[in-house]
Amino acid sequence: xxxxxxxxxxxxxxxxxxxxxxxxxxxxxxxxxxxxxxxxxxxxxxxxxxxxxxxxxxxxxxxxxxxxxxxxxxxxxxxxxxxxxxxxxxxxxxxxxxxxxxxxxxxxxxxxxxxxxxxxxxxxxxxxxxxxxxxxxxxxxxxxxxxxxxxxxxxxxxxxxxxxxxxxxxxxxxxxxxxxxxxxxxxxxxxxxxxxxxxxxxxxxxxxxxxxxxxxxxxxxxxxxxxxxxxxxxxxxxxxxxxxxxxxxxxxxxxxxxxxxxxxxxxxxxxxxxxxxxxxxxxxxxxxxxxxxxxxxxxxxxxxxxxxxxxxxxxxxxxxxxxxxxxxxxxxxxxxxxxxxxxxxxxxxxxxxxxxxxxxxxxxxxxxxxxxxxxxxxxxxxxxxxxxxxxxxxxxxxxxxxxxxxxxxxxxxxxxxxxxxxxxxxxxxxxxxxxxxxxxxxx
Amino acid sequence: xxxxxxxxxxxxxxxxxxxxxxxxxxxxxxxxxxxxxxxxxxxxxxxxxxxxxxxxxxxxxxxxxxxxxxxxxxxxxxxxxxxxxxxxxxxxxxxxxxxxxxxxxxxxxxxxxxxxxxxxxxxxxxxxxxxxxxxxxxxxxxxxxxxxxxxxxxxxxxxxxxxxxxxxxxxxxxxxxxxxxxxxxxxxxxxxxxxxxxxxxxxxxxxxxxxxxxxxxxxxxxxxxxxxxxxxxxxxxxxxxxxxxxxxxxxxxxxxxxxxxxxxxxxxxxxxxxxxxxxxxxxxxxxxxxxxxxxxxxxxxxxxxxxxxxxxxxxxxxxxxxxxxxxxxxxxxxxxxxxxxxxxxxxxxxxxxxxxxxxxxxxxxxxxxxxxxxxxxxxxxxxxxxxxxxxxxxxxxxxxxxxxxxxxxxxxxxxxxxxxxxxxxxxxxxxxxxxxxxxxxxx
Numbered sequence: 001x002x003x004x005x006x007x008x009x010x011x012x013x014x015x016x017x018x019x020x021x022x023x024x025x026x027x028x029x030x031x032x033x034x035x036x037x038x039x040x041x042x043x044x045x046x047x048x049x050x051x052x053x054x055x056x057x058x059x060x061x062x063x064x065x066x067x068x069x070x071x072x073x074x075x076x077x078x079x080x081x082x083x084x085x086x087x088x089x090x091x092x093x094x095x096x097x098x099x100x101x102x103x104x105x106x107x108x109x110x111x112x113x114x115x116x117x118x119x120x121x122x123x124x125x126x127x128x129x130x131x132x133x134x135x136x137x138x139x140x141x142x143x144x145x146x147x148x149x150x151x152x153x154x155x156x157x158x159x160x161x162x163x164x165x166x167x168x169x170x171x172x173x174x175x176x177x178x179x180x181x182x183x184x185x186x187x188x189x190x191x192x193x194x195x196x197x198x199x200x201x202x203x204x205x206x207x208x209x210x211x212x213x214x215x216x217x218x219x220x221x222x223x224x225x226x227x228x229x230x231x232x233x234x235x236x237x238x239x240x241x242x243x244x245x246x247x248x249x250x251x252x253x254x255x256x257x258x259x260x261x262x263x264x265x266x267x268x269x270x271x272x273x274x275x276x277x278x279x280x281x282x283x284x285x286x287x288x289x290x291x292x293x294x295x296x297x298x299x300x301x302x303x304x305x306x307x308x309x310x311x312x313x314x315x316x317x318x319x320x321x322x323x324x325x326x327x328x329x330x331x332x333x334x335x336x337x338x339x340x341x342x343x344x345x346x347x348x349x350x351x352x353x354x355x356x357x358x359x360x361x362x363x364x365x366x367x368x369x370x371x372x373x374x375x376x377x378x379x380x381x382x383x384x385x386x387x388x389x390x391x392x393x394x395x396x397x398x399x400x401x402x403x404x405x406x407x408x409x410x411x412x413x414x415x416x417x418x419x420x421x422x423x424x425x426x427x428x429x430x431x432x433x434x435x436x437x438x439x440x441x442x443x
Numbered sequence: 444x445x446x447x448x449x450x451x452x453x454x455x456x457x458x459x460x461x462x463x464x465x466x467x468x469x470x471x472x473x474x475x476x477x478x479x480x481x482x483x484x485x486x487x488x489x490x491x492x493x494x495x496x497x498x499x500x501x502x503x504x505x506x507x508x509x510x511x512x513x514x515x516x517x518x519x520x521x522x523x524x525x526x527x528x529x530x531x532x533x534x535x536x537x538x539x540x541x542x543x544x545x546x547x548x549x550x551x552x553x554x555x556x557x558x559x560x561x562x563x564x565x566x567x568x569x570x571x572x573x574x575x576x577x578x579x580x581x582x583x584x585x586x587x588x589x590x591x592x593x594x595x596x597x598x599x600x601x602x603x604x605x606x607x608x609x610x611x612x613x614x615x616x617x618x619x620x621x622x623x624x625x626x627x628x629x630x631x632x633x634x635x636x637x638x639x640x641x642x643x644x645x646x647x648x649x650x651x652x653x654x655x656x657x658x659x660x661x662x663x664x665x666x667x668x669x670x671x672x673x674x675x676x677x678x679x680x681x682x683x684x685x686x687x688x689x690x691x692x693x694x695x696x697x698x699x700x701x702x703x704x705x706x707x708x709x710x711x712x713x714x715x716x717x718x719x720x721x722x723x724x725x726x727x728x729x730x731x732x733x734x735x736x737x738x739x740x741x742x743x744x745x746x747x748x749x750x751x752x753x754x755x756x757x758x759x760x761x762x763x764x765x766x767x768x769x770x771x772x773x774x775x776x777x778x779x780x781x782x783x784x785x786x787x788x789x790x791x792x793x794x795x796x797x798x799x800x801x802x803x804x805x806x807x808x809x810x811x812x813x814x815x816x817x818x819x820x821x822x823x824x825x826x827x828x829x830x831x832x833x834x835x836x837x838x839x840x841x842x843x844x845x846x847x848x849x850x851x852x853x854x855x856x857x858x859x860x861x862x863x864x865x866x867x868x869x870x871x872x873x874x875x876x877x878x879x880x881x882x883x884x885x886x
Contacts, residue, residue: 001769003726004689007603007697012684014604031684033649033847050603051652074847076684103684106847107820131646131843140650147607160450161457161494164590166676166858168877169612169659170625170636172884182613184627186673186884187665193627193636200877203574203886205771206476207583209494210689214614215658222630230629233609241455241474241519241546246447254450283446302732326444379548396886400574404549409705415609434611434643441629442615443646443839 012078013093015052021083022093030055030095031078031103033135036115037071040245046071046097047115048079053269054137056089057081059097074106123429130434130443141270142432146419148267150214153235153260153413162237163208167200173393177403182220185235193218196412201238202344202373203400205408212237212327214415224438226427227365229416231436237402238410245346245356245372248409249286252360252368255413256281256330263422276423279329279362286320286332288355292318308337309361310366319364334358336371343383346372346409356409362421370411377401455521456572458495458534464526465536473498473538473544474521476578479558480514483862489514489540490558491522496712497580500524502540507682516558517549566870573877573886585714586876589862591710593657595702596678596856603694605680606651610643612636612659616836625663636661644681645816646843648851655680657858667881669870670808672859674879681853688789688799688815691852692729692775695803695811698856699724699773706865719866721771722805728765729775732797735761751780753802753809762807767815780816786826789815789852800851807865813854820844 012029013021015160021028032048032055048055057079059065070077080099085092112121114135119126134140154164173183173190182193197213204211217234230255239251246390260278263271271278287295293310296317297303304314310333322328335354338347345355357371380401383393391398419431429435434443450679453614455472456464475491475498484504491498500522502508513520514815523542528535557578562569569576577758578869590787614637625636640656647654660677682694703721706714714721730738730763736753739760740746747757753776765771778797788798800814817823823844827834836839872878877886 002729004690004696004701004729004775005726007693008690009781010686025749031849038534051606076847076849103849104818104847107845110846129842131649131839132846134647134650141866143608143651144606146609150607150609151601158594163494163587164593165586165876166589166593166659168674168879169663170674170879170884182627182629186625187663187881189884191884204577206574207577208586218613231611231613239830247451249447250450253447257449264614280879283448286445286447309676333786351712373545375661396574401886402550403553403575404519406474406476407544433608433647436611436613438630441613441632443842 009092015050015055018083018095019091019093022085024083026082027080027098028095029078029080030057030085031095031227034071034073034075034077035135035137035352036073044071047133048077051136054090056086056094057097058094065097065100068100070100070102070105072106073110076105077101078103123427127435127440128443134433138273142419142423142431143273143424144270145263145267145276145422145432146415148263148270149259149415149419149422150233150235152262153255154212154214154253155262156258157210157212157237160210160254162210162212162239163185163204165197165201165204165211165213166206166215167194167197167204167213169218173350175205180219180221182218196234197217197236198342198344198412199394199397201236201410202405205238205240205410206400206403206405209240209406216397217412222438226429227417227420228431229428229435229437230415232432233415235413235415235418236410238408240406240408242372242409245334245358245409246286248370248372248411249284249334249360250356252370252411252413253281253284253330256284265366274423279422280327281330283328284332284360285326285328286334286358287318287322288335289333289337290335292321292333294323303427308340315361315366316364319361323363329362331361332358333361336377343372343387344373344380346374347383360413362418365417365421367417367421368411368413370409372407372409375401375405375407388423393395458493458498461498461526462534462536465528469525469529469808470523471526471538472521472523472542473500474519477514477516477518477520478578478580479516487514491520492578493539493582497533498538499529499537501537508540508543511543513543513545513548515549516553518626519546519548520544521546525759541723549758565759566872569845570872570878570883571886577876581716584716585862585866585868585874586715587713588706588710588719589858589874590705591706591713592702592858592865593676593678593860595705596698597655597657598705599698599701600653600655600694603653603697605653605655605682607646608640608644608651608654608656609635609658610640610656612661623662623664625661638662639677641787641855642677642837642840643699643852644679644853645848646840648681648683648853649843649846649848652683652849653680660855665881669872670860670863672871672875672878672880675860676858677874678856678861679853681851683849684851685815685849685850688777688801688852689729691813691815691854692727692777692801692803694852695813695856696724696727696773699727716872717866722865723770724773726771727775727803728769728771728772729777729801730761730765731778732776732780733778735764735774735776739764752784758804758809759807762804762873774804775801784814786830786832787816787823789817790826792875793869803856803863808860808864810860810864811856813852815850815852818848818850
């Protein structure tokens with residue numbers, strides 16, 4: 001009987017392992033995909049793309065490798081050779097190639113110049129050719145940074161006693177609903193795709209006190225803008241036993257600090273590749289919704305008409321205002337009008353036309369909506385009635401409140417929007433592996 | 444201007460913080476939900492449910508608290524009192540209550556005895572009352588353990604150079620398909636819910652070499668069994684530059700070892716609550732599909748008819764065989780017949796009626812399907828043709844291969860099945876927060 005006992009050490013080396021062997025006479029093996037090839041006359045340079053970076057490999061034009069037909073872009077190879085110091089090469093060394101083994105070869109040449117630093121393709125082409133365009137070093141670095149964002153979110157909340165949950169994405173036709181919901185047939189019953197884990201995470205506050213989820217959400221909105229997607233990854237948390245809704249913003253501030261620290265510590269190479277300057281989250285200003293409106297109207301001499309919501313341009317100016325006045329990248333805008341918030345939002349006891357809720361803006365773009373929720377059963381029923389809504393389809397949600405819930409609140413962060421702003425991109429699709437929008441369902 | 448600078452220290456204490464204050468004269472504050480109440484004549488006991496455990500709180504029957512109407516199950520309270528050593532209480536101490544503040548009170552008494560050690564409800568009732576039944580200490584402990592499983596999966600793969608990805612769950616009508624796919628209308632275009640991130644994770648091997656995802660998958664299968672769900676959380680990984688398909692099983696062995704270690708280190712309390720004995724994964728036997736069939740037919744005198752697949756009972760007997768013969772909990776069954784594997788499975792060059800694929804069984808239940816994939820474009824086209832399939836809808840998937848892909852393979856683990864077997868449960872719904880099956884779409 002054969003047994004497996006865990007991961008076996010590979011004969012082929014990672015870049016970090018090779019770095020430790022600079023100048024040694026040891027013959028090493030390394031594999032990767034041919035990222036680019038350059039014929040420099042007396043020598044040939046092959047750049048190998050590996051998961052931990054690119055690697056410069058060299059062979060002499062007089063060698064038998066010269067005519068090696070494997071050595072073109074897209075081929076996957078294994079090289080045998082020596083690790084030689086080369087201060088100008090990436091990581092400070094190059095491989096002097098002695099032997100090559102072909103692992104697999106492409107059937108056709110690449111349709112776009114993946115091996116270049118900047119591909120100069122349109123976003124449309126980039127997205128159409130996603131399986132290929134992501135092989136570009138700068139393209140893939142974006143999604144390494146996105147990974148860091150999610151890791152920072154989870155690890156901080158875990159350290160704060162949150163439990164990670166997995167809630168269903170197919171649901172019964174709910175009450176929260178509206179037109180912006182994808183519908184499907186579930187074994188001959190009408191069903192929907194959840195637009196948020198809102199009800200589930202609130203119910204789970206009654207169980208775990210503090211919960212989070214990182215999962216897809218679905219919105220059938222007919223927006224066709226640079227900041228909307230019809231499917232995106234939502235970073236959600238919900239916490240019980242809050243003293244006020246400031247607790248939620250304080251927790252989010254901690255989340256951002258944790259993300260920034262992790263990116264600095266473990267994603268330095270990707271930040272360098274993309275020349276990213278991380279936002280600052282050491283102190284985040286909070287401003288009331290109505291004050292924010294006044295501040296920007298005054299400073300920029302630009303009054304806005306909608307008293308119940310912030311227009312896109314107004315958010316941009318709020319971002320600009322706090323950058324100019326306080327050098328702040330993030331801003332919490334608090335106390336949104338009750339009218340524009342869902343029924344479960346806790347109204348401000350001091351003035352119930354406003355809510356104990358907030359948006360967080362980064363660089364003038366809303367990346368988070370959150371707030372305190374109603375936790376008393378009777379208050380919830382009363383607000384549902386006042387809005388002319390029905391409790392039908394909300395029986396399980398209301399059950400949690402009927403049997404006691406602590407004061408609580410939470411938020412949802414749009415992962416792609418947050419990534420986009422960190423990267424300094426202006427279209428959320430740039431920060432989405434495979435975007436879904438009004439016209440795009442593939443790849 | 445006000446600023447938020449991060450999480451503020453709470454005045455109320457966690458159980459760990461209280462433990463450090465045993466015997467001190469300090470007056471402390473603690474909050475939680477009333478889990479159970481007992482009148483013992485001269486004293487009253489209130490058990491508070493907190494996220495980090497339950498806490499025994501005591502007050503004298505002669506105190507003014509005696510008639511306190513707040514003190515019934517489901518109420519959320521804040522107590523002021525002293526931390527007193529009590530060897531028989533959970534965590535070795537109890538709170539002598541001096542003051543109580545009501546945070547919220549339930550509207551109605553609990554429908555099931557959540558405060559009891561075992562509720563003795565049927566699974567059906569338990570699931571119907573999920574927001575409440577999960578408040579039971581044993582019920583919620585299951586999902587803490589499930590959290591540990593996911594954390595162990597992710598942290599190990601991150602340590603092995605994998606990148607986490609987020610792939611779309613709404614897709615165009617694909618070729619892999621079949622009848623078991625949920626369909627929806629996507630802005631007047633036919634769309635489907637992805638039954639697996641298979642195509643996406645393979646495409647991303649060409650980008651990151653090693654990727655993983657932990658996300659929901661959707662299967663419109665009309666199975667109504669104890670081990671099927673129509674939506675579940677799939678723990679997927681895919682790795683490039685493998686030397687053989689054993690690399691994938693070796694990686695999974697490492698994943699299991701990581702999960703077990705994390706559960707031992709950080710979830711000891713939950714393991715104790717549920718009296719869980721963790722499976723062993725230090726060495727996992729591998730057996731060929733056809734050999735496994737023969738072994739159990741011989742030992743248990745029970746031949747099975749289907750030569751191309753394992754019946755449920757056959758899997759159980761394979762589990763039993765390896766437990767009896769090798770004291771093994773996990774078993775890798777390898778070389779499944781090509782006929783029963785998807786077109787992208789790599790056939791065994793030694794005998795192409797079999798594939799370089801495997802299932803992993805835990806306690807006789809399939810919890811993983813995986814294997815090496817075809818990485819050569821021409822071989823893939825040839826197999827698609829041989830099966831009488833069309834490449835329509837697979838253009839983007841095939842694009843990755845056309846332009847070069849390394850040898851690779853991967854697997855998917857059913858999170859709920861793995862959790863169920865770790866817990867020793869016999870119905871996968873016991874290990875699912877909000878199950879979706881043929882008859883259940885709520886809560």
